Amino acid sequence: MPARAGTGVLRVEGVSRVFGHGASAVQALDRISLEVARGDFVCLVGASGCGKSTLLHLLAGLDSPTAGSVAVEGRTALMFQEAALFPWLTLAGNVSLALRLRGVPRRERRDQVTALLQMVHLEGFADRRPHELSGGMRQRVALARALAQDADVLLMDEPFGSLDAMTRDLLHAELERLWSDRHFTALFVTHNVREAVRLANRVLVLTSRPGRVSTEFSVDIPRPRRIETPAVSALAGEITQQLSLEVRRHGHA
Amino acid sequence: MATRETLTEQVTGLDALELPQAPKAGWATRLWSGAWPKLAALALALGLWQAIVWSGWRPEYVLPGPATVLAELWNRVVNGTLLTAASITLRRAVTGYALAVLVGTVIGSLVSRIRVLRTATGSLITGLQTMPSIAWFPLAIVLFKLSESAIMFVIVLGAAPAIANGLITGTDHIPPLMLRAGRVLGARRLALYRHVILPASLPGFVAGLKQGWSFAWRSLMAGELLVVIARKQSIGVQLQVSRDLADYPGLMATMLVILIIGILVDSLIFGTIDRAIRRRWGLMDPA
Numbered sequence: 001m002p003a004r005a006g007t008g009v010l011r012v013e014g015v016s017r018v019f020g021h022g023a024s025a026v027q028a029l030d031r032i033s034l035e036v037a038r039g040d041f042v043c044l045v046g047a048s049g050c051g052k053s054t055l056l057h058l059l060a061g062l063d064s065p066t067a068g069s070v071a072v073e074g075r076t077a078l079m080f081q082e083a084a085l086f087p088w089l090t091l092a093g094n095v096s097l098a099l100r101l102r103g104v105p106r107r108e109r110r111d112q113v114t115a116l117l118q119m120v121h122l123e124g125f126a127d128r129r130p131h132e133l134s135g136g137m138r139q140r141v142a143l144a145r146a147l148a149q150d151a152d153v154l155l156m157d158e159p160f161g162s163l164d165a166m167t168r169d170l171l172h173a174e175l176e177r178l179w180s181d182r183h184f185t186a187l188f189v190t191h192n193v194r195e196a197v198r199l200a201n202r203v204l205v206l207t208s209r210p211g212r213v214s215t216e217f218s219v220d221i222p223r224p225r226r227i228e229t230p231a232v233s234a235l236a237g238e239i240t241q242q243l244s245l246e247v248r249r250h251g252h253a
Numbered sequence: 254m255a256t257r258e259t260l261t262e263q264v265t266g267l268d269a270l271e272l273p274q275a276p277k278a279g280w281a282t283r284l285w286s287g288a289w290p291k292l293a294a295l296a297l298a299l300g301l302w303q304a305i306v307w308s309g310w311r312p313e314y315v316l317p318g319p320a321t322v323l324a325e326l327w328n329r330v331v332n333g334t335l336l337t338a339a340s341i342t343l344r345r346a347v348t349g350y351a352l353a354v355l356v357g358t359v360i361g362s363l364v365s366r367i368r369v370l371r372t373a374t375g376s377l378i379t380g381l382q383t384m385p386s387i388a389w390f391p392l393a394i395v396l397f398k399l400s401e402s403a404i405m406f407v408i409v410l411g412a413a414p415a416i417a418n419g420l421i422t423g424t425d426h427i428p429p430l431m432l433r434a435g436r437v438l439g440a441r442r443l444a445l446y447r448h449v450i451l452p453a454s455l456p457g458f459v460a461g462l463k464q465g466w467s468f469a470w471r472s473l474m475a476g477e478l479l480v481v482i483a484r485k486q487s488i489g490v491q492l493q494v495s496r497d498l499a500d501y502p503g504l505m506a507t508m509l510v511i512l513i514i515g516i517l518v519d520s521l522i523f524g525t526i527d528r529a530i531r532r533r534w535g536l537m538d539p540a
Contacts, residue, residue, distance in 0.1 A: 060437055084434035086449070086452070086453070101444060102439060125268075130535070131534065131535020170264050174260070177260075
């Protein structure tokens, strides 16, 4: 259900983002508006070039819109497609740095790091370096680091895109569990429609070039969900159809 | 429906499967596998040298063989002249290099962070780096007379640009994702510099330090040949004296010392630091 205007913890109003100038200018986002209620889990799906990543960068404060306004209540954390851990720090060091930059006093950091690594089942790997881990493990550390920021809004930019199916299933379950335990607001970008249905309360379909919200689906499947259930497949099929309509539109242009 | 316990088990099971199982070799094996190629190369070089001497290309009093030279070297170790000379030279090397690191780091960090400075001086730094250090000596002697300061001046001019350039290159090669990750964590300006930019540029910086050392060492040797200071029997002075006295075994023994010090500093200090960084970052083949 779309939240009433002005009540969302995260509001995007008429946002456009143009890269470059003149003839070579690319319009990544065109007057996009969306709102996410506190504690909601929203997935954005769309074909490539729909400005999904641009939108997350705007929300995370890494970029500013050409037009329109972006408002986020509270702090944001952003997970990238790659774990983006710092290779010169151990896993504990990576998580601890997030705490430190948030202003957590030194004596509290150690216990919190242990708790956060426990949350993603990596407590035994505190002193390892990122390169010693598998992709899925690294992404879980990135999740722990994002949780360490104690953000009100967790933004995720295709965080499980490069993982194998089994690892991804497990991470979906982990993320769902953490979300229901910790009550943060989640905005998850993906091109994988099943993944979106598996995770979200609401799925927003974005159009490509320029990016806008075209359709919204609400997902009323009880949790904890599994990606291979018929309910997930059915809704995913419906959304995929909508998405392919969008993509075909570009063939005629 | 997967319960939390089975989920946890599944996760840890997958982790265990995905971690590489590296067999650990004993320290003796590792030491030997690192040492034998070096020893073989050394033996080959000495053999080649001996072969040239035996060929009679130059008379033996001009080009002495390894045995004569090594005996002379041993002689100098025992009577203490080597220690005196090496300590004078190494003290200069350490002071000059420390100064160059300081100057190079300050310039490098300023130039890499401030765009205008970068445009203004970027190619100048590279230009300075390619300038042969010996070309600075006439000016250095005019400015500082025949003094330690003249030598220091040239060491800093020779080494600082390489160190600054290393830091600049290191900063340039930081993946944008690292900077974005740092900013997402809330690091801005100084915090971003300290927690992300500085550690991320470390590999480039160490490469610059290493190159800076070789420039410093070369500048110092040139300096000790040109700027002879009374009562300072440095390695460079020994080299000059041996030539003047036609003491060719002494000349080559001194050259060996210069080479050995250069190699030792490079491999023991910079090699160790470089390997440590690459191992931590996972840039090393685990073999």
